[in-house]
Amino acid sequence: METAWNSIPLEITYEVLGWLAFFSWSISFYPQVILNFRRKSVVGLNFDFVVLNLTKHSSYLIYNATLYFSSAVQRQYREKYGLDEMIPVAANDVAFSVHAVLLTAFTLFQIFIYERGNQKISKISIIIVSAAWLAGAVCLVIALPSHSWLWLISVFNTIQVIMTVIKYIPQAFMNFYRKSTEGFSIGNILLDFLGGSANYGQMAVQSIDQNSWVNFYGNIGKTLLSLVSMCFDILFICQHYVMYGGGGKKASSPATKLDEETKEPLTESSDQAGSVNV
Structure with a gap:
């Protein structure tokens, strides 16, 4: 049975947020x-970030969709956290997850069709992603006999939290190494920060209405998702607007750098040849 709201204004605020x-x-x-x-290039966008992000959103979709649509999982949730507790996943959470998986997959597709210089997906990321899905498969086998579906989707929720924690790290280091954020959209970060703020507001409104903060620790994945994302958003904002002056120096593509490296020796050789002829 769906738990009722105590305040209509708070319910409306919850939906709006x-x-x-x-x-x-x-x-x-x-x-x-x-x-x-527009650039016909993905140079500057870290490929590990995209691959880890796809695993993160796929895991989050499994969690959100299952908890939102499955009555069996909802029953197990209320048995664990309280029969009068609201399910902490809304329709917008499911819609977001579906959209996120599709757009992240499309971004991965762009990596294969646009100029990427000498960038590639690291073996470490491939190992991490493979280990995550292997762990999910093993937990599925373990959950089948006892029908521990809430525990199973909690595993996928944990996977998405772990991916959220580590997915930004490669991009942050790449920006630092290049001393530039060129090729990595700051618009993505600003909108992500706004979304995280609204998400926390939504959870707080629900907790105030129900006079219970189980909403935060009962859906720890959603809580940590926003917190970690917002911390990295602040880092990227500082990199873009403060550390590297609105994007930093225009980073050369690998091909351009190679031309610059080979051009100087040729010039020096020409000068030396000229001196000998004179």
């Missing part, structure tokens, strides 16, 4: 896609 988070997070994928399309 939820869809604000949905639109902010959903639109945040487009600046990077558009930037890649």
Whole structure:
């Protein structure tokens, strides 16, 4: 049975904040896609970030969709956290996850069709992603006999939290190494930060209405998702606007750098040849 709201204004606020988070997070994928399309290049976008992000959103979709649509999982949730507790996944959470998987997969597709220089997906990321899905498969086998579905989707929720923690690290280091954020859209980060803020507001409104903060620790994945994402968003904002002066020095593509490296020796050789002839 669906738990009722105690306050109509708070219920409306909850829905508004939820869809604000949905639109902010959903639109945040487009600046990077558009930037890649305009440049016909993905140089500056870390490939490990995209691959880890796809695993993260896929895991989160499994969690959100199952908890939102499955009555069996909802029953197990209420048995664990309280019969009068609201399910901490809304329709906008499911819609966001579906959209996120599709857009991240499309960004991965762009990596294969646009100029990428000498960038490639690292073996470490491949190992991490493989280990994550292997762990999910093993847990599925373990959960089948006892029908421990809530535990199973909690595993996928944990996977998405882990992916959220580590997925930004390669991009942050790449920006630092290049001393530039060129090729990595800051629009994505600004919208992501807005979505995270709205998401926390939505959870707080629900907790106030129900006079219970189990919403935060009962859906720890959603809580940590916003917290970690917002911390990295602040880092990227500092890199873009403060550390590297609105994008930093224009980073050369690998091909350009190679030309620059080979051009100087040729010039020196020409000068030396000229001196000998004189």
